[in-house]
Amino acid sequence: MASSLTKGAASTTGSQKTFFGHPRGLATLFMTEMWERFSYYGMRALLPLYLIAPNGLHMNPATATAIYSVYLSLVYLLAMPGGWFGDRVWGPRKTVAVAGAVIMLGHLTLALPSEGTFFAGLGLVAIGSGLLKSNISTMVGHLYDGPDDPRRDGGFTIFYMGINVGAFAAPLIIGTIGENVNWHLGFALAALGMGLGVAQFMLGTRHLNERSLVVPKPLSAAERASTLRKSMIWLGVAAVFYLGTVVTGVYTLNWLLVPITVAGLVIPVMVLARIKRDKELSATEQKKMSGYIWFFVAAAIFWMIYDQGGSTLAIFADSSAENSVLGWDFPVSWYQSVNPVLIMALAPVFAAFWMALNRRGKEPSTIVKFSSGLVLVGASFFLFLMPLTIAGDGHKAAAMWLVAIYFVQTVAELTLSPVGLSVTTKMAPAKYASQMMGVWFLAVTAGDCTTGLLSIAGVELNGTGVVALQAALAVLAGAAIFMYRGKVKALMGDVR
Template sequence: MASSLTKDSASTPGSEKTFFGHPRGLATLFLTEMWERFSYYGMRALLPLYLIAPGGLGMSPATATAIYSVYLSLVYLLAMPGGWFGDRVWGPRKTVAVAGAIIMLGHLTLALPSEGTFFAGLGLVALGSGLLKANISTMVGQLYDGPDDPRRDGGFTLFYVGINLGAFAAPLIIGTVGENVNWHLGFALAALGMALGLAQFLIGTRHLSPASSFVPKPLSAAEKASTLRKGLIWLIVAVVVYGGLVASGTYTLNWALVPITLAGLIIPVMVLARIKRDKELTSAEQSKVSGYIWFFVAAALFWMIYDQGGSTLAIFGESSTNTVILGFDFPVSWYQSVNPVIVMALAPVVAWIWLALNRRGKEPSTVVKFASGLFLIGVSFFVFLIPLTMAGDGAKVAAWWMVAIYFVQTVGELCLSPVGLSITTKMAPVKYGSQMMGVWFLAVTAGDCTTGLLSLAGVDLNKTGIVGLQAALAVFAGIALWMYRKRVKELMGTVN
């Protein structure tokens, strides 16, 4: 899964060390993120299944995949303005509190048995997640005495454990209730999870750094007026356009999905082009931006396939896998717990391997790690072709095929995702130090929007030909990146 947004911040260390040797405020943020991820991944595990279920919205797999992909892309697309809002308007602490309330309201809206309110609920959860994602990790950084504090990396590691604990438990609890009892009760449990996270965040705010309450770069009066005016103009345009479509009876779901999908593809290109054209950048920074584009494209392709683990693979699991092991019939949503448990098991192992190779002077370069991640995500879909072919005549395949696919994908994630966060901070021009973390998440947006666009175009992503094509594309791209590694390293300059 994509890691949470991190960025360096001026910080004030906590006065106590009561959470595994770390400032006490880390416990507050750890639990907040754990419960937020519990609510998010629990809802996400149910989403594609609810969309296609006869007792749910009864949609086609293609439409369900499109909605799922657009929803994920929105979460990451909104992370950049979410970070801007924390920096310029409310400050991280207040923004996270408001975000938690919006997420809780979104899940409660999803729990209402109405198709109209369902999509409003998705929008609220996406908005709240975007606001929270950028700011909660900033507050983790603020607990430490600057980027050189020796406890800092360990603090973020513990924080990442909280993410995966929530992601692991959510499908087991929310998925079981949603599938076996009532879909909307499952969504309500997600709201309860966020409520618990918000409550303990508000109780524990006294342990956070005072810096989390300050607005780093507040908007001037003129900027506030300009921002409000532009926002109102766009709101009026949207109301007029979509109000007219509804009034004329021509509105369909695609009128919402297609613009969002196209925006998710266009905005990342525009942002990168704007940074690349900035004449204030030095020649070295320009070179690094050119090198970063290679990583951005590779990441977009990676997430395009990886995030289908919750849509294409989940739908295949629902229709074509045998969910009985040793006489126990488990809910399909439980497959979504495989990734986080593998992450928690393998992350320390992979980190140890990199350190061991580094001591011997044999640690792979960033480019090679990226190429490996891209190659492995392609291999995972080649593995997917085997059960997909076996199930072609309507047969049910063993659950272990799904586990094998998720295992290969997770190893690929550990090669690419943490490295991507690190290389983004290293290659960011000074002028765009904070914004580049948002750019990294736009790679997720671009990948998910590509999946959404294919689904909206009527492409069946569960067909062997399409799966094979995506697998071959990723493997070929991974090999190409490895072949051009020297050229990319030249563009990276002094960054390794």
């Protein structure tokens, strides 16, 4: 029913078909993103369950959580070099096409019934997702006549609906097949989804803006040679090091996980420090970066808790929840569809609510929204203490406890995440305008790497004490931002 997605609307040609009144290329990018998210969220829903399953890799929950967290952190960590690759090497369109093929190859590798190829598959999916993430959003922007095009915000809203449509459907389809039929068949379905995405992207490229073919800042011959040489040196060092650990018999999985998690914490600090120390920034830009660090640290705490919805909560559900409604049993992976369906239902409500408050002059400031999101995500883990207590008494916790936790986390996400994206663009120094979205993604990396390090250290993340501590940390972080809102507001300058 592809024709039902398009309709005639006002256009520059008068006869050109549009996608809900937007450039036809938006349909191509919408479907590409939908299928990419279908494959990504389907695999993500299966990943921790496959890692702990007796007929999977049969790992302990701590190791499974560490792998899951490191994988998520890599996806967001690689978004920055992915954006750089699109800007300097291939251009957005070619980078997205190659990224889709790499993701599909990664899922096919995961579909192989071999533990030896499993981590290679995860790595390929992470690399492909990093390449695709920044560049496909850039291509959406190319469809419009600059930032003042009145259709631009609506276009991005439709595009992000594609994310949630794919994220909602994936656990229901891929999760069911993976859990109830065969894990590797589930991963193969993820590959099929990405394959469909790549196919329709290639067929629909004629509708995209020609700017997506352009390399905005191509590397000079000297820069290309230098980049290649440095890359090969680092690759060689890593290969020699890990070959040495294997030959000497000391290699364990932690030799891979620990360096990545440490890098995921160190790199964000280095990037922020480099921007903050830049002498070319004006005094106002320096102040705004000082203010932005408050939001960055708080966001890392938020994502540390929020992203455990796919690991700590899922593993708890697998072992300690009554996964049924009115006597009807459902796969554990289906919990991962709760958030996207709630996003689709609540996002328009939140948008209308903020607009209504704005008309009355009562819309909360960025600081208040941000602190509220932190308090809410902390509250979700305080709520988590209830099913943990029930399970501790030897009973199965009702499914609705988990649904309630995901509901509170979704409300927290809608309060904080859009605000974080907005404040990142508003507070970005002019020199780093195109890089700051990658900096925002590094907050996700830092949060997930914190979870990964705790898991590697053997911390039981679904223990009541640890859950309560994380909840308290988020609430205190939200309270601190609110209490010091005057100081933060002063650092933000004209940003509200």
